Amino acid sequence: MIGIIDYGAGNISSVIHACGRVGEDAESFSEPSLAVGYDRLILPGVGSFRMAMEQLNDLGWPEAIGAHVKSCKPLLGICLGMQLLFDEGDEDGPTLGLGFISGKVGILQTKASHRIPHVGWNSLNSTQTHPIMEGVKDHIDFYFVHSYQCVPVSDENVLARCDYGGKFVASVAKGSVVGMQFHPEKSQPAGLRILQNFAEWDGQC
Amino acid sequence: MLEKIPVLKCCTKCNLPETYETIEFDIKGVCNICRSAEARDDNTDWGERKKLLDALIEKHRGKAAYDLIIPFSGGKDSTFQLLYLMREYKIKPLVVRFNHGFMRDTIAENNLRTFKKLGVDVIEFQPNWHVVKKLMLESFKRKTDFCWHCHTGIYSYPLRVALMYQVPLVFWGEAQADITGYYDHLNDEIEYEDDKKFNMIRTLGITAEDMHDMINTPEDPVDVRDLTPYTFPPVKDLMKMRYCSVPLGSFIPWDYKNNTEEIKRELGWKADQLEGVPDELNPHGEKIECFMQGTRDYIKFIKRGYSRVSQISAFDVRSGRLSTEDAVKLGAEFDGQKPPSLEIFLEYMGLTEEEFNTIVKPMAIPPYDHKFDAKGDAVKTWDFDKFYREDNRPK
Numbered sequence: 001m002i003g004i005i006d007y008g009a010g011n012i013s014s015v016i017h018a019c020g021r022v023g024e025d026a027e028s029f030s031e032p033s034l035a036v037g038y039d040r041l042i043l044p045g046v047g048s049f050r051m052a053m054e055q056l057n058d059l060g061w062p063e064a065i066g067a068h069v070k071s072c073k074p075l076l077g078i079c080l081g082m083q084l085l086f087d088e089g090d091e092d093g094p095t096l097g098l099g100f101i102s103g104k105v106g107i108l109q110t111k112a113s114h115r116i117p118h119v120g121w122n123s124l125n126s127t128q129t130h131p132i133m134e135g136v137k138d139h140i141d142f143y144f145v146h147s148y149q150c151v152p153v154s155d156e157n158v159l160a161r162c163d164y165g166g167k168f169v170a171s172v173a174k175g176s177v178v179g180m181q182f183h184p185e186k187s188q189p190a191g192l193r194i195l196q197n198f199a200e201w202d203g204q205c
Numbered sequence: 206m207l208e209k210i211p212v213l214k215c216c217t218k219c220n221l222p223e224t225y226e227t228i229e230f231d232i233k234g235v236c237n238i239c240r241s242a243e244a245r246d247d248n249t250d251w252g253e254r255k256k257l258l259d260a261l262i263e264k265h266r267g268k269a270a271y272d273l274i275i276p277f278s279g280g281k282d283s284t285f286q287l288l289y290l291m292r293e294y295k296i297k298p299l300v301v302r303f304n305h306g307f308m309r310d311t312i313a314e315n316n317l318r319t320f321k322k323l324g325v326d327v328i329e330f331q332p333n334w335h336v337v338k339k340l341m342l343e344s345f346k347r348k349t350d351f352c353w354h355c356h357t358g359i360y361s362y363p364l365r366v367a368l369m370y371q372v373p374l375v376f377w378g379e380a381q382a383d384i385t386g387y388y389d390h391l392n393d394e395i396e397y398e399d400d401k402k403f404n405m406i407r408t409l410g411i412t413a414e415d416m417h418d419m420i421n422t423p424e425d426p427v428d429v430r431d432l433t434p435y436t437f438p439p440v441k442d443l444m445k446m447r448y449c450s451v452p453l454g455s456f457i458p459w460d461y462k463n464n465t466e467e468i469k470r471e472l473g474w475k476a477d478q479l480e481g482v483p484d485e486l487n488p489h490g491e492k493i494e495c496f497m498q499g500t501r502d503y504i505k506f507i508k509r510g511y512s513r514v515s516q517i518s519a520f521d522v523r524s525g526r527l528s529t530e531d532a533v534k535l536g537a538e539f540d541g542q543k544p545p546s547l548e549i550f551l552e553y554m555g556l557t558e559e560e561f562n563t564i565v566k567p568m569a570i571p572p573y574d575h576k577f578d579a580k581g582d583a584v585k586t587w588d589f590d591k592f593y594r595e596d597n598r599p600k
Contacts, residue, residue: 020440020441021444022444023446024444165558
């Protein structure tokens with residue numbers, strides 16, 4: 001069973017539905033103490049970095065998610081959920097993140113000709129192999145909706161980049177934590193494959 | 206004034222016309238299906254594919270009640286896939302047959318012989334004939350294709366059995382890429398018989414839920430459960446057991462002529478006459494498992510201006526067994542004759558021939574414009590008088 005963290009800022013039903021498409025039971029839960037009962041957690045997210053972190057902090061999520069990660073169980077952050085994995089974000093003012101991956105989150109750096117937010121289908125250029133990307137061909141399109149980008153300190157954490165008037169980090173991994181700036185649950189067969197890989201991944205890499 | 210007969214643009218190689226489903230022509234006038242076949246023959250590493258097949262079989266061997274499910278019509282393709290997999294891999298399959306309701310005697314004999322010679326468990330499902338008739342009439346009126354129950358049933362029912370027995374591996378026969386352009390051989394990919402393919406090709410664009418709404422009337426109600434055999438099983442349940450539903454034709458080159466020779470030699474499989482096709486053109490027994498096939502092919506001719514003879518010839522041209530010139534001659538001579546089985550179909554459906562023509566003609570694919578009564582009648586097959594009759598026409 002995959003647990004989907006419900007902290008009031010999420011695209012939860014589409015994630016549950018997509019997990020079902022790959023044969024995985026998933027459910028949302030809103031009580032941090034229940035996190036220990038799940039082998040895998042998904043951190044979704046829609047909205048601003050600051051608001052999301054305030055909600056997570058108010059409800060006591062960082063400790064519960066931290067304990068999950070500490071025991072090397074897989075955690076997948078999607079979209080804003082990926083951004084929250086970092087040390088700090090500056091959307092609506094500087095805010096501390098969950099700090100699982102070193103780096104910051106800032107406004108998308110792109111050409112003036114490219115509108116923000118970046119909305120639509122765009123292809124990935126993978127920088128390293130990882131169990132979560134198994135069977136996903138390079139240059140396949142995924143669905144993005146975001147205005148901010150993650151800037152990891154180390155390239156070692158980068159799984160793939162995407163080009164939108166400049167390259168940005170589209171996918172990251174560190175230990176049992178992975179993040180996708182795009183929405184795998186809305187990205188057709190390739191996105192479903194990532195969710196299936198996540199469901200089969202033991203958190204080791 | 207003489208009426209101009211539109212000439213169909215045809216593939217300069219296999220002679221299939223522009224009215225063929227999914228066809229496109231390149232600058233040399235050769236169709237995409239021929240080009241895909243060339244790519245298959247030139248680029249596919251069949252040695253690698255065979256290793257994939259080996260691995261797939263070994264991954265599933267001995268893990269469930271059966272090693273795999275083999276959906277089976279009893280025609281040349283499914284008989285070969287059963288023979289090949291049992292002979293090459295000594296696997297324990299469960300054969301599943303969805304009986305469309307029009308099985309012919311030769312096929313019944315072939316199947317019994319095959320099952321006994323190979324020693325295999327078999328499940329046959331025969332759906333409610335009252336519901337089948339309603340489905341036939343509805344899909345005929347809406348799509349001029351009365352075979353919705355068969356298209357959907359033969360693909361969904363075996364997967365339902367796979368779920369019941371929790372057998373994740375399901376092996377089908379030829380690859381779709383060998384027949385149409387919905388799939389092709391250009392990207393070196395394995396085809397999957399999944400919900401995507403089911404919804405794109407098998408349902409004719411009509412889901413079982415929609416079909417129920419169409420045929421369930423106050424005067425003649427239909428239980429929603431009667432549509433279950435035609436409904437693709439829940440994807441979540443299939444994925445949960447990590448199902449793998451693939452055509453054998455994605456793993457070994459599908460040479461239907463050689464395949465037929467093998468099943469004739471090893472299983473005593475017999476070909477049969479096919480309505481509207483001269484015997485000498487069909488020694489490998491294409492499409493002999495259904496006694497409605499002649500009517501189906503006749504509808505195709507009214508709509509598209511080509512039919513079974515042209516399709517068989519196209520395969521022969523692609524495999525280098527027939528010249529393009531001969532394919533053109535054969536199609537022109539034999540395709541489009543009216544089949545005797547049409548009468549049986551009209552009786553089942555309670556339609557007159559005029560009503561039949563009125564339904565089919567407006568669905569013709571331009572520029573083809575059919576002229577009725579131009580090609581004469583096809584001869585009866587030897588078993589015509591054995592076919593089940595039921596006259597539902599108003600008296």
